[in-house]
Amino acid sequence: MDEADLKALLAPLAMSWWEADTELSVLDGGGVAIEVADRLDDPYDDPYATFADLAPAAAFVRDATGRHLWANHAYAHLYGTTRGAVIGRHLADLDEAGDVTRFLALDQEVLTRGRPVRHTLTYRRADGRPGRAAGYRFPVRWGATRCVAGIYVDVTDYAQVLDQRHRAEADLRALRDHSGLLCVRLTPDGRVSEAGTAVADALHIRLSDLTGLPADTLLARTPERGALHRIWDDLISGRRRSARTCAVLVDRDGWWRRARIHLSAVCGATPGVSGVWAVGTHLGLRHQARPDLTPAQVRILALLAAGQSNADIARTLRLSRQTLDYHLSRLRTLLDAATRPALVARAYVLGILSPQTWPPRSPTAPNPASPV
Known part of the structure; x- marks a missing residue:
């Protein structure tokens, strides 16, 4: 793609662009002009203001007393209103008393320290539900006034999913450690990544020594082992999500125990299987290897x-x-x-x-x- 093709591609886009030399003198520019209302008192009378107005992250500027001097559309959306209805209004007109006190204290901290602060805060959404946002708050000059600016991304939905995941992991750890079931998580290459104490007790092995072992070393060389290998290949390749089978476990002393094994593939954030949970039930009596x-x-x-x-x-x-x-x-x-x-x-x-x-x-x- 040459320079002419690039400019032809940028021409119909809802954005402004420009080309500058090393002295920052504008040589060329173009794009579709975007009209933004209520910009007469906006010091950012340049393409960056348009970008800030329409960015999906919530951004604001307010003075030390808590009065909003500028806000973009995403920030106003958090309060269920418009940008024009936010600019000029005090925090107390938008937030509850407890939140106003917290936000003003944070503003004063930023002005006192004179450097950005990265943090996560909670707020109340327009529909009354609690929300959570993450971002930066930092000191700026708005004309001759020292002010506080902030830019935040709403992470409420992400935080809820993360909380649900943490609760599920806590429940799973409780099941692993206190249910008495043989619970083992295996990596895609077949090694033990985590295990419950019941597994260590059944195999007469320390839990710290169990982690990292290839699962094959815990299986007796019986016909069930070959069947388990075939099931494992199906789980790792994604052809199956779960399976039930039998296996003969070998403990540290060489004794055998038969168990029913329930296998479930674990899918992570990336494509593919991130691991397999193996849960053993109906554990048989411990006996010597059969002749x-x-x-x-x-x-x-x-x-x-x-x-x-x-x-x-x-x-x-x-x-x-x-x-x-x-x-x-x-x-x-x-x-x-x-x-x-x-x-x-x-x-x-x-x-x-x-x-x-x-x-x-x-x-x-x-x-x-x-x-x-």
């Missing part, structure tokens, strides 16, 4: 749990009695269980058999007709 069993041994345990006799099991699996006895002996050693009821109990405690299915079968069995 590696053959499919035949898992079938034997499932049939034992169904109440079949040794003869029935041998016939169902087409095994000789000697072979079945060998497997039962191995299972007693592997599971540290001396009797048939103890074998079944250990199979459920270790998660070898699912406690929620009948006939008994492995949690990873592909269908109800298959025990493994």
Whole structure:
């Protein structure tokens, strides 16, 4: 774009523009002239006054007594009136007595210190609701008079959203720390960013040591882990917002605990997922890592749990009695269980058999007709 194109682009815009040399002499200018009423007594008789009048930020100038010498349209809008109805009026004509006292005290502070003050103030809107504004107040010269000027942006809606967010975060922290649930927040790369004390207790690990750990180090290498990885990819990519699954947790001593996991993606101010909340429920009993069993041994345990006799099991699996006895002996050693009821109990405690299915079968069995 050359200079001619730029000037052609600026020509129809509702703004004034000018070009100056290094000595600040105007070489060229243009744009659409904007007529602003009540500017006869305005010292800002230049394009900056137009900008200030129409800026979305509320701006004012008043003397040390609190009388408004100038105000823009955005400032008048805060009071539900017009600019002309504000200029020349005292603070007491616009604000409540308590606010007048606060505002005048702040004006005097600015004049005394002689430098800008950045702050947030509360005020009462024209509809009676409380409002909040943030900005600067600073000393200026208005003709021969030392005055106070201010420019503010109404942040009421933003402050309300921020307050709601803080309350929600406080509620979430209370849930995390006092509900007894296993609450963990994970970063998009799968590390623990915050966790509740219940998680640290369940995993026999200090809370300070838990923060920053990769979540994978807290999961047993079971078929549920692979399923959890697939769900995680869906959550981080945005294909899913939440999911429920099961996982086997590993504590600092190497013992296992089965839990149901509820996963919820957290979307931040920027696009994409900023993290994932994982909440564990139905925490199982703490037990040692289950031994590696053959499919035949898992079938034997499932049939034992169904109440079949040794003869029935041998016939169902087409095994000789000697072979079945060998497997039962191995299972007693592997599971540290001396009797048939103890074998079944250990199979459920270790998660070898699912406690929620009948006939008994492995949690990873592909269908109800298959025990493994």
